[in-house]
Structure formats: C-alpha cells, structure tokens
Amino acid sequence: MSEAGRAPSGTSSGRGHATSPRVELASTGALRQTMDAYYRSLGDAAERGAAPVAWCSSAGPVELLRAFGFAVHFPENHAAMLGASRTANRYLPLAHAQGYSPDVCSYLASDIGANLAGESPLSAFGLHGVPQPDVLVFNTNQCRDVRDWFEWYGRKWSVPVIGISSPRAVDEVTDADVEGVARQIESLVRPLEDVAATRLDGSRLAAAMSASRDGSRLWAACLETAAQRPAPFTFFDGTIHMGPAVVLRGTPEAAAYYAILFAELEQRVQQGVAAVPGERLRLYWDGMPIWGRLRALATTFADFKTTVVASTYCNSWIYAELDPADSFRSMARASLELFIARSEQPKERYIERMVAFYGADGVVFHDCRTCSSNSNARYGMPQRLAERAGIPTLVLDGDVNDLRCFSDDQSRTNIEGFVEQLTDARAAGRERSRR
C-alpha cells in the first residue's frame, strides 16, 4: 500500500477547496455595477421619493409597472439574498411564530422574519430596509404563496395588494386561458393609475415590452451557450448572473448587461474555455437553487468534473415572445406558458427536450421541502424519465432557504454515487462498442 497519510485519490473527495482556482467571468464587474445601480435606484424611490414603489412577484406583470414609472422591488430576489447569505435561518423562526408554518415557502417566511427583525441585506446599498411599497402586485402562476406573502405586507402597511389569479398546472395553453389572464392584467390598469396618479401611456408600455423581450432573448442566448462542449457557463453561474433578468426585466439595462455577458461567453466558446475545467459529465438541474449551498454544490460537482449545464430555474425568466403590439395577450401567454405554471406532461416533455439540447447525461431534481410548486420529483417524473426516456435521474432533498432541510454529507454521497453510476455506465458502453 502507499505510505500512510496519502490523500485518497480514487473519487478523491476534495472537500473544501478554499484555494482552488476558479474560472472567473470578467462580466462580473458589469453585473455588480448593474445590480448596485438598481438597488440604489430603489433607495432613491423609497427613501427620497424619486418614484412610486411597487412590489412584484418574479413572474408578475412587471412591464405594466415599468410603464407607470414604478421603482420595482422583487421580494423573491430579496429572499434569495437572505438564503445565499445564509441568514435566512436566523429569520425563519420569527415568521413561524406568527403562524406561518415551517412547511410553507421559506422565501416567504425568511423575508417576513427579516422584516420582523428590522434587517435587510439592502442596507449594504444604502437602504434602511426593504423599500416600503405603494402597491403590491402578484401573479399566482408560480404559486399561491406569493399572494399570502404580499398580503402580510399589505396588512402591515395598509397598501393595496392586487394581482392575477392565473391557472396552474396548465396543460396546453388555450386562447380562452390567454383571454382570461389578459383581461385580468388589463383590469390592473385602473388601480395602478390610481396609485401612480397617472394614466397608462401606451408607448411606455410598448417600450417596456420591447425591453423585456430584448433582455429575455439575450439572457436565453447566454444560457444556450452551455449547450457547447465544454460548457462555458453553468447553472450555478446562472443563478448569480440571472439578477438583471429578474429585477431589471422590462428595462434597457437588462439587455445591456446580457450583451456584455453574451460576448464573453461567445469568446469562451470560441476559445474552448470550460466553466468546469476537464468537464466529463453534464447534468441538467430541475427546481429551485439551494441558495445557502451554492458554492458548496458548485465545488462538489466540479470536484467530479461534472458541469450542471442548465436548469428549469434559470430558464424561467425568458419572455422572448412578448409583443409590444399586443401587450396584454402576449403577457398573458408568457405567464401561462411559464414552466412552473404547467402540468406534469408539458414539464416532462420540456425537460426531455432540454436534456437533448444541452447534451446532458442525467437530471438532478431538487425536491425543495417548502416549495411544492417548483419541486417536480413528487409525482413520479424522475422514474418516468428514467424508464420511458432512459434518462438517469437523481433526487436531492433540500430547500431553497431553510438549511435545516439539507444534509451536506447525504447530498455529497448522492451526487458522488450518481457520478459513479454515470461514469461506469459510459465506460461500459465504450467497452461494449469496442467488443
């Protein structure tokens, strides 16, 4: 045997690569500037009265809010900041004590808890907390929780909570569905005019629609570069660089940033630069990120030379078919066609298409404890994909923000075991073809 003290070298663990080289994206500087400017504009609106403030769910009708000139705060983005900074678990008990169950959305509970504690990561950008809204606008196409979440704040500050009750588990999107949601979006105009004290300007709405569409198309182009081998961009990169796609949707700033990022990714493709050096395996991610373990998970997969190339999550902010000439109906269609709003069959077909498009060797399903709406491993989809389509699948138990629902060791064993399985299967295939 080798000398005592030698580190394992088989599937060598590599836990904690604090000094490992990382493949930095140069666009990160522009990303930081873009996001800083956004947060500071929120502060100007909320604390210096530069503009009325609206809160919007991440899949809500933000283009309409842009047309009215609202500064828009996205509570889901705020909650993700709590998760990523691993402060969410400090705040969750405060909301649970208010009657919000540990089983409901940990975004909701950590965000409300942070508010009860009087703390916010936005203080790093000069704000004295979340920007107090003049109106809160939800869309239930993603879940019911956004409405319950917003209503807590609506009660707290006595401000209107309005929104769209969009169908969920949508099979094929019908014209009737589109008409129904379009009418709901249109019905928001009057109350928003009252809050903003201005009439809706059609040309401003069209401009927001165009900006949203342009930003979406560039964001989609960035994500699609990961179809190249080696992939220049990963799901984990995407969770960071999706910031403008979420909070600056409907503004020219989003498209401006994604033009920069896309140029860099194109360059990486041309130069063969891999986000995960030595890429051997490629996986597709379904479901929410585990914000507090992003770096740990990225490192774990990279240790095994495995690139998580894309996800249903980062692709959820693509509104490429918005039509400035038919704003309400195209917004409605985008809202209904969103992955999270769909039934099992369209979701399953979508994942199958994405696995083929990105050349993924398998799918990792994150079964997010407090987000049933965006957990797709609960009705047999991993088994169906494996049995029907021959796509290997792995289910990881975890949570978007509540780290009590996540086990580092168990997840690592699950991932490592999956990598072993896929690697062995690939080698066996090669062996068969040699024979």
Place this chain on the structure above:
Amino acid sequence: MICYAGIDSGSWNTKAVVIDVDGRVLGAAVARSGADLAAAAELTYAGALAKSGRTHDEVAAVWATGFGRDTVPFADGSRTELDCHGRGVAFYLTGPLVIVDIGGQDAKVIRLDAEGRRLSHRMNRKCAAGTGSFLDEIALRLGVDIQDLDALSRGATEELELSSFCTVFAGTELLTLIRTGKRPADLAMAAYRSLIKRVIAMDVFTGRVVATGGVVAFHPTMVTLLAQACRGEVVVPPHPQEIGAFGAALAARDAPASLMSDEMADEPAAVEDGGPGAE
C-alpha cells in the same frame, strides 16, 4: 503475498476487511466510529490485518467508503457506499438485484443490472425513521439493550401499529401504547414493522432482493419482515455488516480498471454565494 483492504467508515461503526487477490476474506474487524473517525479506521484496519495474518507491507492498496470515507488518512482511493455495497453483493450474487442497506444513519436501495452495474439508487430523506437510529430510539424507550430487541420481538403475539412518519412522534406513540398496557415484545415487533414500511416505500422491489448492513446483521427479524413485505425471498450475503468494506477492498483490487481512479483536478466551477446578481 499481496492482499487488499477496504475501510467502511460508517456513522455508527467502522468496518475493515482484508481480502486476497481472489476476493476471499482473510480478516475483518468492526469498531465504534465515535468522534475520531481516523482513529477508528486505524484501529479496525489493524484488527483486520491481525486476523488476516498478513502484514501492512503486503497490502497493495486500501480503499475507503462510507460516510467518513474522506477521513481515512491512509486510503489510496474511495468510492461511495452506494458503489461498495453493490460491488460487494455482486461478488456473491448475480443480478438483477435490489439491495436494501439499512445503516445507522441512512437507508439505501441500490438497483443493479444483470452484470452488477448500478442502475439507480435511493437514499432516505434527512430523517431517522427507516434507519438504525430509529431502533436505538425504540430500544431506549422500551428500556432494553439494542442487542436484545430482536430476541424480545420474537415473543410478539399481538399485531400493533406504529404509524407515525417521525421518530419523535413514533416514540410518543410508543409511550401511549405502553400506557395502555401493551407488551414490550409486541411493541418491539411493531417497531420493526414500522421501519420496514418506510424502507419498502423507497422503491419498487422487483427481482432478487438482498439485505445488507449492520441492522440486518443484528436484527434478523428485519429480514423475515422484509421478505413478507416483498412477497418473496430476501437473500443475505456473507458478512452483511462488512459488505461495504468488502466492496471497498474489491475496488482497491480492481483499481487499475476502475473508471474513477485517475486523479481529479481541484478546479471547482466559478461561482460566488450572494444571491442573484450579488457576485
């Protein structure tokens, strides 16, 4: 004479096995993992070597597996327990196989094809129900030593149900049954049945079912109940508690052909924590 060793650094116990080039077990040892996993690995390795009659210099390679596989300082390589349990069982039995491994901290279901290659695996959720820890909790509540739980359950005459999903709730349920005068033997059997119910919900058990792990080794009632639940025979391979360590020793032996044995570079993906746009 060349030989190979495998260390299974488990959550409760550490197991070590020394094999010859043909896979024959020459020596094995088990010790509590405790708080010093490296020390437990050293201890069991020394114990297995002593029993094998071989010396340290004769060991060509040591591979590690189990929850603490990265803490074995003298290991030359590692594979997950998912791999090693499959590898160990496939040495003795031909597939397709469904392996049920019930450990102290987790339960696993591993499916192998006819050639012994892994098709899939499932692990229990982050929860003690369905694992050896559950039985420890039940033994504690019944005031019996864990080693005596199996013998106690053999005196069961009444079919009782422990229906809670949660170990803590199951403990409370047990106290309720004790209060109503139910017999410890029936309660012990109810605990085994409860554990098996959790395990069989992890996957569809078609084909040849194999049971491994320390829990199976020391609680044979579990095997009987598993067979009843699967409506078929359940096979227990030789040395079920050490089967992971045995698989690791086989991995050490087969390392040149191992598909994972080349060095992994230490270059993780580019990512920062901080949330969307917060890099």
